[in-house]
Amino acid sequence: MMLYMIVPLCVLFTFTQQAPSREVKCVCELTNSEKAFPHGKLSTAEDNASKCNSKITPQKTREFESLLLGLELRLPQLLEDVSMLEKEDDGELYGALSLQVIENEMMDIKQLIDKLNSTTQGHQHLTTDTSKQLEDLRAVMRELERFDTMQVVKSVHANRRLKTDLDQCKNGHPTIQPTGPPQGNCPHGHFLNITGPRVHTAGEYPGSYMYGAWGRDPKPEASKENWYWLVLMTSSNKYSNFVRLYSSLSSLIVGVSVPGNVQIHSSNPTTNTIQGPNVVLYGEALYYNCYNQDAVCRFNLTTKTVTTLQLPKGTRFNSKGNFCHLDECYPYTDLDLATDESGVWVIYTTTQNFGNLVLSKVEEGEQLTLGQTWHTQVYKQGVTNTFMACGVLYATRYINKNVEEIFYSFDTVTGVEKFNIAIFIHKMSPNIHSLNYSPVDHMLHAYCDSYMVSYKVVFG
Incomplete structure (x- = not known):
């Protein structure tokens, strides 16, 4: 009896172990109420924008x-x-x-x-x-912005505006109060135009030295009010060790230098001699970029002594922050010295300002000091030259071999930048290697491929 009961139980147990288990499946249906992002429209908009950029140059x-x-x-x-x-x-x-x-x-x-x-x-x-295409692009972009439900684009725009405001606040903060007359308040009126050229001469060394600078001392000694100065890059188009003086404009034109050369050092180049063509003469002292340094040198023509002014850390020098146009850069134009009614200025670039122009006032005294500093939004390698007039910085750019344009200004009093000055310089030679404004006679003196050219500045 017990044997017959054990067998069926074993069979039932085996059957139960081998029976397949039933799988349970759960299916969820997801319904998206939002429209799919139109990638095709975005791609078309990008293509149309690229075409506009290629047409408008x-x-x-x-x-x-x-x-x-x-x-x-x-x-x-x-x-x-x-x-x-x-x-x-x-x-x-x-x-x-x-x-x-x-x-x-x-x-x-x-x-x-x-x-x-x-x-x-x-x-x-x-x-x-182009106007029709821009309207179409604007309409497409507005339609695409509706898909930005997380407000990402709006946040990016807000952050960008905030960063710009912070940069302007930081860069606009003065470091040292300047001395001397206030800048930007021009007694002659506004800079309206230039006329000329008034002077065009090869001078004493026609065709010999491609790079150089010339002009007048805005603060001369008595009896030297009519004197002119000339600095030539006599070594490799990069270096010089003297300034040459002329007692009048006619002496400069015919090449008769009665005072002759005032030598900084017998060697060229060497410590504290001239590097680059952007030099100025002010108060019987020559201001220039010291050889192989990120510093300004002042050479006193009377005592024959040199004083140096170290520029801020990160200043570009040794031909790493030059003036340029599309075809070429002008070597060793990292520092540009300038004069106007208020004194001497230095224009340069720093790594902190991402290669944009930096403007500083050079304060006179027994020891040179750096005065107030301004940071601009114009990229130096898109500029061919700069000069100062009445506390306003002006920058030029290359249009073609016959025309240069004064396209930019920065007012040191108001802090206003303008990129639409549109004053044109009729050139006598393709390249302007240095440009100096003389507040004595309101002339703009240019050194162009070994020629000396001057233009009259018109105020009104």
Whole structure:
């Protein structure tokens, strides 16, 4: 009896162990109420923006400005030639030749006007097309911003504005109060334009020295009010060890230096001699970039002594922070010294300011000190030269081999930066290697590929 009961229990136990277990599956259905992000629209918007950038280039604006400048220069010349013909026409050979010259000038002006009209029409079409594309892009971007439910883009814009405000607050804080007359308050009025060139000469060494600087001392000794100075880069277009003096402008032009050279050192280069062409003379002392240093040297022409001023840590020197344009950089132009009505300034760059221009006042005294400092938003390697006038920093850029543009200003009193000055310099040579403003006669002295050129500054 017991045997018959044990067998069925064993069979039941085995059957139970081998029976497959039933799997339980749970399925959830997710319904997204938001629309899918339109990646295709974003890609199309990026392509259209890239096309706009390729169509609208600075070269188009510069071409237009160059044509306008050419027309502006030709018309007064034509008027002058017609006036001369009216006064001196003898009815014979002179009149015929003058009429031929005037006819040629009018043909040139007509070609300029035709090209200007063609360029203007092209720009108008381009402006219309671009405006329509920008409106379309704006509408697409507004539509895409609706997908930013986490407000990421809005937060990025807010952070960017906050960072800009903080940078301006930090950079605008003065370090040392300046001495001397207040800057930026010009008794002559606003800087309106330049005319000229008034002077164009190869001087005493025609074609010999490509880099250099020249000008007048804004604070001369008595009896030296009409003197001019000249510094030539006589070693490798980079270094010099003397300043050459001329008793008048005519002496400079014909190349007669009665005072001769005032030598800093017999060797060139060596410690505390001149490095780079951006030098100035002020108060019978030459200010320049010391050889192989991130420092300003002051050479006293009377005592023949040198005083140095160390610039802030991080200042770029030894041709690491030059003036440049698209085709080339001007070597060893890291430091630019400038003079105006209030004294001496130094323009340079630092790693902390990411290569943007830094402006400092050089305070006079037995020992040189660095006065108030300003940090700008203009990148130095996009600039070809700088100069000061009435406490305002001006910067130039290369347009073409015939035209340079004063495009930027920074007012040291108000802190206002402008990138739309649009004052054009008609060049006599492709490269301006140094540019100095003289408050004595309101002239802008340029050293251009071994030529000395000056322009009259117009205030009003």
